[in-house]
Amino acid sequence: MAELNKVHSPVAMTPEYKKMVMQLLESQGVREFMAANIFSDALKFIPTLRLKEFLAKQVVEELEHYEATLRLYRDLGGDLEAVVAEKVKQYGGVPYVKSWFELAVCQFLYDRAGEFHLAEYRQCSYVPYAKIVGKILAEEEEHESFGERVMVEACRTPEYRRQVQQLFNKWLSFSLTSFGRPGTAGNRFAIAAGLKTRDSGEVMQAFINDIKPGMAKCGLAFPSDLGVETPVNLDLSLSAAA
C-alpha cells in the first residue's frame, strides 16, 4: 500500500504536494546554508590545526547538503538560492557564533534539530528526497557529537557551565522554532501524503528527549520559558536522563 503512494518524479506531483515538498526543501536549505556559514566563520575560534581541519570538513559537508537541496528544488522548477537569501534576510541574517563554546552549543542543538527534521524524510514518499537523506543524517550525527564533547569538557568548570547554560537557552529557543507550530493543517497534509510520519510536536518531543542525556552530563537545565509554542504536554523532566 505504502509503495503505491511513492512519487518518483515531479511530473507525478499534485500542485499541493509539490508546494509542500518545496516548503520542506526551503527550510532545509536555510538550515544547511546557515550551518555552512556559521561553521566556516567559527574556524577562527578553533585553537588547533587538527580541530580546524575537522571543522573545515564539516563546512564542506554542510555545503554538499545545501547543494543537494538546491538540486532537488531545481528539479521542481525553483531557484532555492534566491529563496534562501530572502528567508535569511527575514531572520535578520545568519546568527553567527561568538566563541568556541557557542559553536559547540549550536552544533549540539541546531544540527541535532536538523537531524530530527531529516529523519522524518528517511522513508518519505518523494523518493529522490528520501535517497539523499540517509547520507546527510550520518554526517549530522557526527557534527552534533563533536559539539557535545566540547560542551561536556567546558561544563566541568562552573564558570564555563554558567556561560554554556546561557548559550544553551538562546540556541534551544532558536532550534525549537525550526520545528514549526504543532498541530497545523500543513502537518496533517504532510503526514497524509507520506512526506513525514509525525506531527511537529512529536518530533519536538523526540528532539527534547535526545538532548536530555547530554544536558545531564553537562549539568544543564531547561530554561523556564522556551520562547516558542510547544505541545501542551511537552515532557521536560530530566530525572530519567540523569
Ligand SMILES: [Fe+2]
Ligand atoms: Fe547539514
Ligand SMILES: [Fe+2]
Ligand atoms: Fe551539520
